[in-house]
Amino acid sequence: MIISNRRITGLSAEVISELVAEVGPLWHERHQVRLSARPRKRSVEAGAKHRLVFVDRLLATLVHLRHGATHDVLACWFGVDRSTITRAIGEVRPLLAGRGCTVSPGVRLRTLAEVVEHLGASGKTGIIDGAEVRVRRPAAGRKDRDKFTSGKNKQNAVKSMVVTDGKGRVLWCSPTEPGSCADITHARQLGLLKLLADGPPVEVLADAGYQGLGAQSGGQVVTPPHRRFKKDAPAWYEEMYERQRKAHSSRRIRVEHGIAHLKNWRSLARHLGRREHISDTVQAVAGLLSHQQTADLIPARQR
Known part of the structure; x- marks a missing residue:
């Protein structure tokens, strides 16, 4: 996928793979906590599935940070609504910030x-x-x-x-x-x-x-x-x-x-x-x- 190219994200494919393996479980855990914390009329995970999977959420956040691409542009690239991109970046960015610097x-x-x-x-x-x-x-x-x-x-x-x-x-x-x-x-x-x-x-x-x-x-x-x-x-x-x-x-x-x-x-x-x-x-x-x-x-x- 061209959007995962290092010139687009600033990161190599190996580093992105490590991010997916590290940050993905954290995002999924927080997502489950949010779903379980609110009143529900159906079971958790019921209903429509995400149109934007975690890997795409991570890539959208990386492109936004690297090139300052607007949420509207990213929404067109990924074929979703602008609010979906805004919510995705708002969820992934704190997880990336909490990782610290690798020495x-x-x-x-x-x-x-x-x-x-x-x-x-x-x-x-x-x-x-x-x-x-x-x-x-x-x-x-x-x-x-x-x-x-x-x-x-x-x-x-x-x-x-x-x-x-x-x-x-x-x-x-x-x-x-x-x-x-x-x-x-x-x-x-x-x-x-x-x-x-x-x-x-x-x-x-x-x-x-x-x-x-x-x-x-x-x-x-x-x-x-x-x-x-x-x-x-x-x-x-x-x-x-x-x-x-x-x-x-x-x-x-x-x-x-x-x-x-x-x-x-x-x-x-x-x-x-x-x-x-x-x-x-x-x-x-x-x-x-x-x-x-x-x-x-x-x-x-x-x-």
Whole structure:
């Protein structure tokens, strides 16, 4: 089927097969619970059967996340009503979001605490940065309308903290916060400082948006050097400062590559749906991307 092609879904056929085997039973279990929980005049599973089987529901969700295809377009492709596609995506997307990020076959990271523990156990360096996703402007008259305005881009956006390893592989994406939330504030709200204090020694690279966490974390968070001279800096200091800044930037540039791979999924380039679904969308895409990245590292003969 052409819609299951990697250029359409962003995933290889092997990864899609693994998703069907993993997520399918979870979807079926939740579906049975919903059927049993409501008053009924007929037995469960009686009546007309689904016109959209689970595999098609999964594929529709993947195409929606990858290319931002509208529900109307997907309904035409699959030959069902638009409401069926909307309901299918609403059921599958949370299941994908709850999978976490795959770092190796059978190993998933679902929380920031698990990420810190993984980095400490493996001795790897983590890199953090804030990723902004543009969203629609809240309706006029809402009291919290301005809090979605990003201070950096001056656009309506939500923000997620992305954690990658030194090679740019996505390890975790946080739930989103309104775009006005500063990067350092978001990191504190997620409990990063406490996790670093209580966990194993970890080196975490960050940009200037996290300056201040270095001293508070005992040097575990490494940020660019502070500029000591506001003006009329000596030539030797300018040269040293630029050299240190570029050295730090070259170490943490991999997180930008990881965010770029996330933004290749059209649903994160600009989110046009409801803002309450954006956290699930970000975490679902991160989980799918990390799963495919892990699969690409395994030679074909070992699969």
